[in-house]
Amino acid sequence: MGVLLMVRVRFAPSPTGELHIGGARTALFNYLFARANGGVFILRIDDTDQERSRPEYAAALLEALKWLGLEWDEGPYYQSERLSEYNREAARLLEEGKAYHCYCSPEEIQEQREAARKAGKLFRYPGTCRDLSKDEMRAYEAEGRSPVIRLRVPESGNTVVDDIIRGRVTFANDTLDDYIIVKSNGLPTYNFASVVDDHLLGITHVIRAEEHLSNTPRQLLCATALGYRPPRYAHVPMILAPDRSKLSKRHGATSVEEFCSQGYLPEALVNYMALLGWSPGEEEILTLEEMAKIFSLDRIGKNAAIYDTVKLTWMNGHYLMQADPAYLSKTAYPFFEAEGLLKGPLNESQWDYLRTVIETVRERVKTLAELPEACRYFYEDDFDYDPKGVQKIFTKDDTALLLRQAAARLAQLDRFDYASTERAYHDLSAALEISAVKLIQPSRLALTGRTGGPELFAIMAVLGKEKTLQRLEKAAAYIEAAL
RNA sequence: GGCCCCUUCGUCUAAUCGGUGAGGACACCAGCCUUUCAAGCUGGCAGCAGGGGUUCAAAUCCCCUAGGGGUCACCA
Helix, strand or coil: CCCCCCCEEEECCCCCCCCEHHHHHHHHHHHHHHHHCCCEEEEEECCCCCCCCCHHHHHHHHHHHHHHCCCCCEEEEEHHHCHHHHHHHHHHHHHCCCEEEECCCHHHHHHHHHHHHHCCCCCCCCCCCCCCCHHHHHHHHHCCCCCEEEECCCCCCEEEEEECCCEEEEEEHHHCCCCEEECCCCCECHHHHHHHHHHHCCCCEEEEEHHHHHHHHHHHHHHHHHCCCCCEEEEECCEECCCCCECCHHHCCCEHHHHHHCCCCHHHHHHHHHHCCECCCCCCCCCHHHHHHHCCHHHECCCCEECCHHHHHHHHHHHHHHCCHHHHHHHHHHHHHHCCCCCCCCCHHHHHHHHHHHHHHHHHCCCHHHHHHHHHHHHCCCCCCCHHHHHHHHCCCCHHHHHHHHHHHHHCCCCCCHHHHHHHHHHHHHHHCCCHHHHHHHHHHHHHCCCCCCCHHHHHHHHCHHHHHHHHHHHHHHHHHHC
């Protein structure tokens, strides 16, 4: 009976930019897999690229992950702080003759690459430095060359990747070459650091995007050379842009940060991303916790998914309607501030008002970013009347009079809530022997400047008696002046 | 180009060992509801990339073609 190892997975982004939805989904799948199996979700920052790695990006990565609710159990480990581990393992490889110093300069390699390309041939490192003598090495050193370290890769045979999602994928070793595991600046390359760390961190399953599938035989070979027992691999399908190409900046919002600033809720993004490539079975609307209960790798498909924000937006609208009002107002506040509708800090009654306002419009809106505009007339008294509405609704001869009569009725009210204002309108329409719509439509236009929106009496209840009466009167005057 | 992966409605996907009227969600269309706009409810439209096999039976297995994607760095 085999020993069941505790599942340990990692998300290992490189801090060279914002977290895009491809990476975020990889993180999500790792998180879900760990949770579903009672395992550990580890965060590792692969920052061995000195040129492109930036601490700010790393910090932003952590923020984005937290925002999504993908809390990690261990880490973050920074590869830049673990160089001694890689050096030690590289030295071992060198000593055992499984790797060697290569003094070819980037320029020389580049030349050979060019020549191969011109000849229409595939370039593979020719093994120039495979068997250098001590003297040759000393000579190169004397020239001031600093070597890279290459892994000795077998020239024949196959390496097979037994992938959980793709099945057995076979690569011929002669299509690989002695690749670089340590750069001339002493830093490890991805295909080395990753192998060493996955082993040292006890990673049992590597779940990552399919773009890494062709790297896997190299990593397997490296692991073998180091005497490691390699983890299981699961290469999840890519997420493509609507034009079927790889996601990039020009495709609009692709980073978690952007979705956040466009007013998407993390619950919606997470739910939507999970559905890209993974199928839960019956119910699609699921919280992180619910997903964690039923997640399994065998329900991940093989084909790349094209992401389309329409469904995400629908889903966001759904979560907006379900959201707890206090939470919603808190997360929506920055959007109100940006629109100049609110300025902090808010006192208790301002928060209450914001909550009520959002409550009345939330089901008409799909993102937080649309909220301020939908709520504008609750905060500003000066607005224009929608021209089409004016033409259709304000042009009936008796409209001004109707608005004044309505205002007079409302003025008598002691309580000013949904029920009382509604009763007042129905009484008036009965007395006048007209349909309530004749009263309601011009009133909405008077109160909001718009022809659509929440139920009239809900608007009145939020606005309160004073503002309601003022706006009704103002509209009546406007109509008279225009005629 | 070499190597590798993939191919079910417009999009995301389901269909455990071959037997289904090929199911769901979003979008779209229609109707209902209604105080407008939404929301909600009901119904509708729409797909197995193409061609060969194997089989009583193929979306499902095999082969070929086409198309898409990934990768071929001292980036990860």
